[in-house]
Amino acid sequence: xxxxxxxxLALLLVIEGILPFLNPGGFRQTLAQIAQMPERLLRQxxxxxxxxxxxxxxxxxx
Numbered sequence: 001x002x003x004x005x006x007x008x009l010a011l012l013l014v015i016e017g018i019l020p021f022l023n024p025g026g027f028r029q030t031l032a033q034i035a036q037m038p039e040r041l042l043r044q045x046x047x048x049x050x051x052x053x054x055x056x057x058x059x060x061x062x
Contacts, residue, residue: 020027034042 019030
């Protein structure tokens with residue numbers, strides 16, 4: 001289980017690093033736009049992301 005968790009964390013870090021590595025200016029603009037969003041919208045996006053991730057994990061792990 002710990003191996004799977006660490007592998008998932010490592011993959012998350014790799015994926016999170018792709019955009020700032022390839023397009024730092026665009027990444028900075030995106031973060032500035034996100035900072036201007038209302039908290040309610042950010043919470044809704046976060047919730048949707050968690051639900052989608054859990055469903056995808058359930059589907060993949062069967």
